[in-house]
Amino acid sequence: MGNDLFCTFFLTLDMILYDRFVLDNGLRVLVHEDPSTPMAVLNIMYDVGARDENPEKTGFAHLFEHLMFGGSVHIPDYDEPLQRAGGENNAYTTNDITNYYCQLPAENIETAFWLESDRMLGLAFSEKSLTVQKKVVIEEFKEHYINKPYGDVWHKMRELAYTRHPYRWMTIGKELSHVENAHIDDVKHFFFKHYRPLNAILVVAGNVKLENIKRLADKWFGNIPMGDKYERNLPKEPQQTAARQSEVYANVPLDAFIKTWHMGARLDKGYYVMDLATEILGGGGSSRLYQSLVKEKQLFSGIDCHHFGSTDNGLVAIEGKLVKGVSLETAAKAVEEEIEKIQASLVTETELQKVKNKTESIIAFEDMGVMSRANSLAMYELLGDAQLMNTELQRYQAITAEDLQQTCKEVFRSENSNTLLYHSK
Amino acid sequence: MMINRKSAPEIIDAVNMKLQLKPYDHFILDNGVPVYSIDAGAQDVLLIEWVFYAGNWYEDKNIVAATTNFLLKNGTQKRKAFAINEHFEFYGAYLNRSCYNETATITLHCLNKHLPQLLPVVAELINECIFPEEELAIYKQNQKQRLEVNLKKCDFIANRLIDEYVYGFHHPYGRYTSTLDYEQLNRQELVEFYKRFYTEGKCLIFVAGKPPADLAQQLNHSFGQLSINSHTLPEIQFNCEPAETKKYNIINDADGVQGAIRMARPFFNRHHPDFQKAQVLNNIFGGFFGSRLMSNIREDKGYTYGIHSYLQNHIHNSAWMISTEAGRDVCGATIEEVYKEMAILCNEPVDDDELDLVRNYMVGSLLGDLDGPFQIIARWKNYILNGLTDAYFYDSIQTVQSITAEELQALAKKYLNPEEFYELVVV
Numbered sequence: 001m002g003n004d005l006f007c008t009f010f011l012t013l014d015m016i017l018y019d020r021f022v023l024d025n026g027l028r029v030l031v032h033e034d035p036s037t038p039m040a041v042l043n044i045m046y047d048v049g050a051r052d053e054n055p056e057k058t059g060f061a062h063l064f065e066h067l068m069f070g071g072s073v074h075i076p077d078y079d080e081p082l083q084r085a086g087g088e089n090n091a092y093t094t095n096d097i098t099n100y101y102c103q104l105p106a107e108n109i110e111t112a113f114w115l116e117s118d119r120m121l122g123l124a125f126s127e128k129s130l131t132v133q134k135k136v137v138i139e140e141f142k143e144h145y146i147n148k149p150y151g152d153v154w155h156k157m158r159e160l161a162y163t164r165h166p167y168r169w170m171t172i173g174k175e176l177s178h179v180e181n182a183h184i185d186d187v188k189h190f191f192f193k194h195y196r197p198l199n200a201i202l203v204v205a206g207n208v209k210l211e212n213i214k215r216l217a218d219k220w221f222g223n224i225p226m227g228d229k230y231e232r233n234l235p236k237e238p239q240q241t242a243a244r245q246s247e248v249y250a251n252v253p254l255d256a257f258i259k260t261w262h263m264g265a266r267l268d269k270g271y272y273v274m275d276l277a278t279e280i281l282g283g284g285g286s287s288r289l290y291q292s293l294v295k296e297k298q299l300f301s302g303i304d305c306h307h308f309g310s311t312d313n314g315l316v317a318i319e320g321k322l323v324k325g326v327s328l329e330t331a332a333k334a335v336e337e338e339i340e341k342i343q344a345s346l347v348t349e350t351e352l353q354k355v356k357n358k359t360e361s362i363i364a365f366e367d368m369g370v371m372s373r374a375n376s377l378a379m380y381e382l383l384g385d386a387q388l389m390n391t392e393l394q395r396y397q398a399i400t401a402e403d404l405q406q407t408c409k410e411v412f413r414s415e416n417s418n419t420l421l422y423h424s425k
Numbered sequence: 426m427m428i429n430r431k432s433a434p435e436i437i438d439a440v441n442m443k444l445q446l447k448p449y450d451h452f453i454l455d456n457g458v459p460v461y462s463i464d465a466g467a468q469d470v471l472l473i474e475w476v477f478y479a480g481n482w483y484e485d486k487n488i489v490a491a492t493t494n495f496l497l498k499n500g501t502q503k504r505k506a507f508a509i510n511e512h513f514e515f516y517g518a519y520l521n522r523s524c525y526n527e528t529a530t531i532t533l534h535c536l537n538k539h540l541p542q543l544l545p546v547v548a549e550l551i552n553e554c555i556f557p558e559e560e561l562a563i564y565k566q567n568q569k570q571r572l573e574v575n576l577k578k579c580d581f582i583a584n585r586l587i588d589e590y591v592y593g594f595h596h597p598y599g600r601y602t603s604t605l606d607y608e609q610l611n612r613q614e615l616v617e618f619y620k621r622f623y624t625e626g627k628c629l630i631f632v633a634g635k636p637p638a639d640l641a642q643q644l645n646h647s648f649g650q651l652s653i654n655s656h657t658l659p660e661i662q663f664n665c666e667p668a669e670t671k672k673y674n675i676i677n678d679a680d681g682v683q684g685a686i687r688m689a690r691p692f693f694n695r696h697h698p699d700f701q702k703a704q705v706l707n708n709i710f711g712g713f714f715g716s717r718l719m720s721n722i723r724e725d726k727g728y729t730y731g732i733h734s735y736l737q738n739h740i741h742n743s744a745w746m747i748s749t750e751a752g753r754d755v756c757g758a759t760i761e762e763v764y765k766e767m768a769i770l771c772n773e774p775v776d777d778d779e780l781d782l783v784r785n786y787m788v789g790s791l792l793g794d795l796d797g798p799f800q801i802i803a804r805w806k807n808y809i810l811n812g813l814t815d816a817y818f819y820d821s822i823q824t825v826q827s828i829t830a831e832e833l834q835a836l837a838k839k840y841l842n843p844e845e846f847y848e849l850v851v852v
Contacts (some may be wrong), residue, residue, distance in 0.1 A: 014468065027643040036467060037796050038442075073432040083715050084782045086439025086789020103793050105442060110434040118430055135727025135752075141729050141749050147683045149577040219428060251680075253573040285498065285510030294563070295506070319576070323566060352517045361517030361536055364468050367798060383596070 009325045015390045016373055018203075019210050021382075023217060025226035027197035030386055031060050032205035032375050034370055039207035040106040044116055045199075045378035045411060048194035049096040050173075051166040051312070059173020063137050063166040063182055064190055068100065070129025072119035085111040096311040097382060103371055106207035110216055117220035120200065123191055127293035130184055141172050149252045153319075153422065157159050161260050161315055161418040162247050196362020201381050205374040237262070237313060245419040248322050254301070256321040256422040257331045260315040261411050263307060266383060272395050273407040274307060275315055279355040280347055280404070281305040281338065282318065286354070288338055289318065299326045299334050311383065316411060328421045339412045346401040359396045429653060438524040438568050439789035440781075446818045452641050455649035458628050461805060465798040466635035469537040472799050474631040475551070476810070479622035480530040482597045486614060492564065493618045494524040497531065499560040501553040504546075505797040506560060507657055512546050520547070526597045527740050528810065529622075543582030544647040551623055552651055556615045563641055567608045572604060582677050583685035583851040590673070590847045591689050591744045598739055621656070628653045629809070633802035636830055665742065666690060673849045681852040684756040688747040688763060692736055692846045695811050696733050699836065701824040703736060705746070706836050708783050709775060710734050710766065711747060715786065717766045718747070726762065745840065756850045770837035774830035787825045 018032040050061050068091065069078050082089055089106030102112050147152040155170055162168035173179050186343045202221065240262060264270030282289050282305025289303045303320030322331050366372050380388040448463040484490040498520065499506040510737065513520040518535035535543055575581040585601040592599030630648070632640065663836035693700060704712075709733030718732045732749035751759040775783075794800055808817055 019625075020704070039793055039796055069600055079784065080745045081433050081714050083713070083786040083789075084433075084784045086442075086792065088714075088786075088790055088793065105437070105439050105789055105792055107437045107442075108439070111436055114430070114434050123428070132724060132727040136730055139728070139750070139752055140730040142752070147678075147681055147750075151572055168602060178442045236742060253577065254570055258705075262520065280558045284514045286507055291507055294567070301570040321570065324570065350511075350515065354511070354517075357517035359517075361470075361519075361534070364470050364536060365534065367797075368466075368468055368470065370796070 001317045014367075014376065016367065016378055018386060020386065021214065023197065023222055023223055024195040025222065025379055026229075027221050028226075028381060030201070030203045030378060030381060031208065032370075032373060033208060033210065034205060034373075036206055037206050037370050038106060038379050039103050039370065040107065040109040040112070040204065040208050041101060041103045042112040042116060042254075043101040043203040043205070043371075043374040043376045044120070045100075045201045045376050046098045046195055047199045047230065047382055048098055048206065050169065050171040051095050051100045052167065052194065052230075052232065053169075055166065055169075057178055057182065057186060058169045058175075059141075059171070059179045060182060060186065060190060061098055061139070062171050062173070063133065063179055064098075065091050065093045065098050065122065065188065066133040066137060067129055067187060068119055069122035070126050070133065073122040075118050076124070077128045078115055078119065081111060082115055089161065089354075095167055095171055098377070099375065099378065101371060101375065101398045109204070109208060113216045113220040116202075117224065120195060120197065120221065121224050123187075125184060125188055127184055128186065130182065130187060134179055134182060137172075138176055139326055141176055141179065145172060150226070150250075150256060150422065153256070153258055156246065156248060157258055157317075157418065157420050160420060161262070164235040165312065166234060166410060167237075167310065167312065167314070169284065184252050192227065194230055197224050198226050198229045199220065201378045203374045203378045203381075205377070206370045210222055234312070241415050243417050245271055245421065247421045247423060249423045249425045251421070252424050254324065255326075255328055255424050256319065257300075257328055257335070257420060258317065258319040258417045258420040259332075259411070260317045261336065261416045263411050265312055265313045266309070266311045269395075269403075270407050270410070273399055273403050273404070274411060276352075276359070276396065276399055277342070277404055277408055278307055278316060279307045279358060280351050281284070281342065283355065283358065288342070289335070292338060293320070293334055295321060297334060298323055299331050305321060328423070332419065332421075336398070339408075343405065343412060344407045345405075346402050349401070352401055352404070356396055356399075358362050360393060379384065438741070438781075438785055439792065440643065440668065440784040442788060442792060444788065444792060444795070444822055446795065446804065446815050448815070449802070449805055454645050456651060457654045458630060458648060460630040460632060460641070460644060461802070461809065462632040462636055462640065463798045463802045463805070465633070465643060465801060466634050469635055471535055471537050471634040471636060472630065473533045473669075474530050474549070474802075475531040476566065476582075476629045476631065476804070477530070477623055478599070478808070479618070480525045480527045482527045482663075483622055483659070486661060487600060488602050488611070489614050489618050490529060490622075491524040492561075492610055493615045494522050494529040496556055496560060496564060496615065497522050497550050497554055499564075500554055500555050500557045501549045503549060503553065509546065509550070513543065514541055522839065537635060540637065540643060544643055548647040548651060550652065550716035551628075551648070554619055554623075554799065556612050556619070557613055557844060560830075561610065561612055561615070565610060569604050569607050570779070572602065572607070577678065579677055579681055579683065579851040580684040583687045583849055584674065585674065586675070586851070587687035587746070587849050588744075588845060590668040590849070591665070591691055591778070593668070595668050596663045596665055598741075599637045621649065623653075625652050625655045627656075627658050631802050631806050634797060635798075648735055652829065663741075668847070671844070671847050673847075675851045677851050682753055683750045684692070684753050684757055684850045684852045685751050686751055687849045688748070688754055688846045689744045690840070690847070692743040692745045692840070694740060694742050695813060695817070699839075700829055701821045702832060702836055704821070705783065705787065705825055705828050706770070706833050707734055707736060707745070709779065709833070710770060710786055710841070713786060713790075715777070715782065717769070718763065720747070722759055722762050726755075726758075728759045728762075729758060732759075738807070751850055757852075760850070764843050767841040767843060770841055771834065773832050776830070780830060782832075784825050788822065789817070
C-alpha cells in the first residue's frame, strides 16, 4: 500500500444539533430540527430493561412492551389512530432500556403526542390483552430461541458468564413459564414503578419547530404525575477469577465454539478500545480471525467477534461454526493463538487506521436517518449527556495501538473467560 | 389547561398530501452504460450500485450465477481476496454483492472523499476476476455447511418449497440448491459466466447520496472504457410449471414446536392492470400491522408473533403469498382463520372507516419511504428494472386515493379463492 494511506482523516461529520428542556414533572425533552424531511419522529425511551427484572419473573420488561399497545386510559387502540394519521411505529426492549418510536407526516405530530402521553398517563390494563400478548411472546420465544438450531446459545452463555448481575438472562426471559405466569398485578406494579415521566426521555425530531414542540410537550405530558425516581441498585458481577467452560450436546449439524470475556461498561474508555479490537479481530473479510481461521487454516466455516453494547459491564464474544472434521480443541487453540498475537504485539498502523475509518463511516451512515438520530439522542441522554453523540468519533480517534494492546491484555485473560463448546450430537 | 384526551387531535389526511418522486439525473458512459443518480444527501456519503443482468435467469446450471457473484471479491489478476477486502475496509467502505433472479449486483457504500481510491478497484472486480480454485473450494465447503444448518429451519424449507409449487423447479423463481449442486460446480463455468454476464454483460449504474461534481468523469474514467455492454442479452423465457397438488404437510423436525405456514397463489407482474389495486387489497388483508390477518391471528388469537401477506417482487411474474410461523398445535386453526378472512373480503365490502385508514397509512408510509436518497434510488431502481416510469408512482397514489370498496370486493372475489392457493405447513 502507498504512503497516502497513512494520513489521518480528520473529523468531517456534522454535529447533530438539538435543544433540551425539562418539564416540571421531570420529563426530559430533546428537540432536533431537520427541515429537509417531510416527516417527524417521536421517540420515548424508558429507563428500564431486562436487567431491572425480578429473577423469578424474567422476560417481563419485554412482555410489558407488548402490553403498551393494548390500549391506554382514554384510547382503546394505539395503532389505529396513528395509522390513520399516516404514521408507523415500533418498539424494542434490550437488557438496558425500552424504546418506543413512531414516524408520521410532520403536520400530524400532535397525534403522536396524544397517543404517547395517554399511555404514559396510564394503561387500560386489559386482561384480554395480557392473555393474548403472553401467547404472542411465547411464539416469539419459540420462533427465535427454541425452534432454531443454536437458538439457546446465548441463553446458556449468559448463565455461564454471569453469576449475579441480571445480564445473566436474555431479554426474552429465562424460561417460557416466567412469561406464562405473568399476572395483571405485576403489570400494574411495573408500570407505576418504571413508566413515569421521571424515568423517561422524549425526543422529537424531523420537520418540527422547537416552540411548537415545547407547547405540545407541556400540553400533553405536562400534567402526568412525575412518579418516583427509580433508583437502580443491581447486584454487581464479582470479578471472575477462574476460567469457566460448559459443554452442550444438541441436535445441530455442526460443532460451534463460543467464548466470551468480561469487558468495560458503556462509557469506560475500555469500551471504545474493545469496540475497535472487535473490528480488528472480526470485522469483515480483512479481519484477523477471518483471514487466519476461515481462509488460511480453514478451521471455521465462519467466525465472528462482537460485543453487546451493554450499558453495564458487558461481554465480548468470539463465536463460529467449525469445519467438519475439526475438533473443538483444535479450534479453541487456534483462537487462543490469535488472542495471544494481539496481546503480544501492537496492531499495525494500517489496521488501526482502517478500523477508525470504518467507525467514521458507520457513524456517518447511522446519522443519515432522522429516526436513527432520535434514537441515538435518547440513548446518550439516558447515558448522561446527549452531547456525547457528537464526541463519540473523537473518543475513537484518540485510541492508540498501545491502548489496544493494554485493553486486550486486561480483557482477554483466561481467568476472565467463559467457553461454550456446542457439540453436534 | 384541561385537555380532552378522548378525542384525537385534528389531522391532515395523508392521502391528500402532495407526493413527489424526485427525478434522477441521467447520463451515459462512453461504452453506453446508463447512470441514474439522486442528489439528495445532507451527509457526504454515497451509495453506488452496479446492476448486471447476471441472475440465475441466465445460468445453465444451478447456483453458477450466485457463486460467480459471491466470488467477485475473491481474487483478481492484481489482488488476492484479502487485499481486496482490506482495500475497501481501509477506506471505511462497504462492498457487497447480491444475486437475484434476473440481476446480480455490486454495491458500494462509502464516504465521498474516498471515491477516487475505490472506483478503480470496483472496475477491477468487473474486468479482472480470476476465480482461484482454492477460493472456490473454501466457498463450496462453507456453503454446504451453511446449507446443512439452514435445512434444520422450518421457515427456510417452507420458503423453498412454496416457490417450487408455484413456479416449478425448472423456473428460476422456483429453483433451489442442494449439496450436490455445490459439489458439481467447476471453475471454468464461473469464468465463462463472468465473462459473458459481467465483463461483457449488460450493466446499469445507480448512484445516491451527495455525489461529487465530477461524478460523471470519475465513473467514465473507471468504467466508461470497459467492455461491458458489448453484447445484447440473450432472450430466455421460462414457463411456470405449477404443482398439481395444492396441500402439503411436511415434518422436518419431529420435535419442532412451531410450523412454518406458507399459502400462495400465482399472480401477475407489475404491468397487469390489477396489480396496484391488489396492493391496496393486500394491505387490508395482511400487509401491515393493522391488517386483518394481524388483528385476528396475532392480536386476537395470539397464534403467532407475526403474519404477513405480500405480492412477491419479481420482474416476470409474481405470487400472492401469506407467510407466518405459528404454534405447532394451532397451525390448522391459523390456516382456517386465513381462509375466513379471505371469505369476509369476498362477501362484505370494506367499510369507509377502514378504507380511509388504509389509504392514509399507505400514503403516509410512502412519504416515509421516500425520505432519503438511498430510499429514492431504490424505488427508481425497482421501476427501471421493471420497465416502468414515474407514471407508475403517480398512478399507484391515484389508485390508493380512488379505489372503491366495490372494486376491492370484486378483486377479492377474483383472486382470494382458497382453491387457487397452495397451502404448506413445515414443522
